[in-house]
Amino acid sequence: MEVTYQSTRGGQSGVTASQAILQGLAKDGGLFMPDRIPGLDISWEKLSSMTYQETAYEVMKLFLTDYTEEELKGCINKAYDAKFDTEEIAPLTKAGGAYYLELFHGNTIAFKDMALSILPHLMTTAARKNQADKEIVILTATSGDTGKAAMAGFADVPGTRIIVFYPKGGVSRIQELQMRTQKGENTAVVAIHGNFDDAQTGVKQIFGDQAFQEEMAGKGFQFSSANSINVGRLVPQVVYYVYAYARLLAHGEIGDGEEINVVVPTGNFGNILAAYFAKMMGTPIHKLICASNDNKVLYDFFTTGIYDRNREFILTSSPSMDILISSNLERLIYLSAGCSPEKNWELMEELKETGRYAVTPQMKEKMGDFWGGFADQEENGAEIKRVFADTGYLMDTHTGVASAVYQKYVRETGDRLKAVIASTASPYKFAPSVMEAITGKKSEQEPFVLIDEMSALSKVPVPKAVDEIRSAPIRHSRECDVEGMKAEVKEILSFAN
Numbered sequence: 001m002e003v004t005y006q007s008t009r010g011g012q013s014g015v016t017a018s019q020a021i022l023q024g025l026a027k028d029g030g031l032f033m034p035d036r037i038p039g040l041d042i043s044w045e046k047l048s049s050m051t052y053q054e055t056a057y058e059v060m061k062l063f064l065t066d067y068t069e070e071e072l073k074g075c076i077n078k079a080y081d082a083k084f085d086t087e088e089i090a091p092l093t094k095a096g097g098a099y100y101l102e103l104f105h106g107n108t109i110a111f112k113d114m115a116l117s118i119l120p121h122l123m124t125t126a127a128r129k130n131q132a133d134k135e136i137v138i139l140t141a142t143s144g145d146t147g148k149a150a151m152a153g154f155a156d157v158p159g160t161r162i163i164v165f166y167p168k169g170g171v172s173r174i175q176e177l178q179m180r181t182q183k184g185e186n187t188a189v190v191a192i193h194g195n196f197d198d199a200q201t202g203v204k205q206i207f208g209d210q211a212f213q214e215e216m217a218g219k220g221f222q223f224s225s226a227n228s229i230n231v232g233r234l235v236p237q238v239v240y241y242v243y244a245y246a247r248l249l250a251h252g253e254i255g256d257g258e259e260i261n262v263v264v265p266t267g268n269f270g271n272i273l274a275a276y277f278a279k280m281m282g283t284p285i286h287k288l289i290c291a292s293n294d295n296k297v298l299y300d301f302f303t304t305g306i307y308d309r310n311r312e313f314i315l316t317s318s319p320s321m322d323i324l325i326s327s328n329l330e331r332l333i334y335l336s337a338g339c340s341p342e343k344n345w346e347l348m349e350e351l352k353e354t355g356r357y358a359v360t361p362q363m364k365e366k367m368g369d370f371w372g373g374f375a376d377q378e379e380n381g382a383e384i385k386r387v388f389a390d391t392g393y394l395m396d397t398h399t400g401v402a403s404a405v406y407q408k409y410v411r412e413t414g415d416r417l418k419a420v421i422a423s424t425a426s427p428y429k430f431a432p433s434v435m436e437a438i439t440g441k442k443s444e445q446e447p448f449v450l451i452d453e454m455s456a457l458s459k460v461p462v463p464k465a466v467d468e469i470r471s472a473p474i475r476h477s478r479e480c481d482v483e484g485m486k487a488e489v490k491e492i493l494s495f496a497n
């Protein structure tokens with residue numbers, strides 16, 4: 001049965017998966033949602049003997065129904081190959097009473113690779129299927145990891161260009177170097193004078209600017225998004241939750257049907273929403289534990305039912321979660337309002353105008369599968385140190401937030417179901433903060449010195465992605481004000497032609 005997509009704000013419906021991927025954001029500013037969440041149509045016994053690629057096909061075919069088997073398998077095999085440093089693609093590591101689902105074994109050592117390795121293939125296939133004749137320009141706002149992972153995926157892909165905006169001073173040194181050394185003639189990187197929310201809002205404004213879109217269409221360009229608002233990001237992220245459950249079964253860690261909890265370090269709400277989709281498809285997940293850092297807007301939301309972004313934006317040691325406007329939450333709002341675009345529209349308008357909205361008690365009840373928690377920087381550091389000291393397992397500062405929140409969850413609820421913690425980045429990507437956590441000292445050393453010290457201490461070899469940027473030349477030095485983002489896009493595209 002075909003699954004089609006509609007805007008959470010009601011302006012578009014009956015859109016095929018490939019069109020939704022090509023378009024990115026709906027024309028009315030809403031996000032595309034499938035008209036229903038399909039159920040897994042294969043037994044756990046079968047799933048537990050499948051590879052990552054086979055599992056990906058079983059999950060993705062249910063959502064991307066207008067892709068042929070050959071197209072989808074082609075995309076999957078090109079994405080999940082030797083770019084990943086382990087055949088398992090997303091291995092589970094047991095440490096300190098939880099299972100860490102390591103989503104950082106791809107090109108750029110953060111979980112964004114899981115979806116961004118496949119998105120360029122899904123998108124170029126979609127362009128072919130829909131006879132799109134324009135060059136696709138990917139516009140991306142990044143809190144540090146998406147930008148690099150998207151560029152790694154789209155670099156030198158024919159028929160595409162990519163422009164990445166990141167907050168100057170709002171990403172780690174390694175993240176910044178990774179982006180500024182990016183190769184590929186079709187890549188551009190711009191540091192904006194603002195924070196991540198400014199970057200994301202600026203990109204959304206460009207998407208919503210029909211006159212600008214038409215002007216650019218006249219020059220042969222069509223915009224799309226590699227942010228987690230694109231369903232082509234969301235669907236591939238569902239795969240690893242199904243895979244994790246099947247792996248636990250295969251390893252005899254759980255029995256068939258046994259419920260587990262899932263803990264996700266959250267920023268834009270994309271990763272945890274994918275876990276919710278996995279649950280709705282039939283994966284036995286009890287609670288979805290939403291872990292925030294000091295920017296705890298989601299913790300407040302799940303505890304009070306009030307979303308309020310009117311607060312100070314805090315720069316933390318987990319920069320990829322420094323977000324006050326979690327875009328994908330709109331999809332949960334839409335679902336919990338009984339798929340009502342009117343109710344969702346009303347709340348999104350309130351958010352735009354006042355920075356705040358409250359959900360109804362019924363809606364809050366429908367979100368009962370979620371549990372919100374947060375860990376501040378001190379708790380995060382202490383957790384990284386504790387797990388390393390107890391087990392020798394070293395985690396990054398985002399996974400540290402999730403792990404610390406999980407400890408709080410168990411203390412507060414007594415719920416001891418087995419738990420999978422999404423481990424979203426390699427500790428090498430945030431080496432100075434991780435070293436500070438385990439040594440208790442802030443070091444003034446260069447990141448690469450700390451990286452070598454970390455490798456000696458943890459006995460984990462330095463990943464290729466980090467070694468590569470040690471001496472790579474800087475290729476990108478653009479900067480602009482938030483107001484200048486559109487002009488910057490225009491200038492980059494005029495150079496390109």
Ligand SMILES: *Cc1c(COP(=O)(O)O)cnc(C)c1O
Pocket residue numbers: 110111112145146228265266267268269270271272320321398424425
């Ligand atoms: C993007 C990111 C997150 C947040 O994921 P969302 O899908 O935006 O909630 C967490 N950790 C790392 C390392 C990330 O790159």
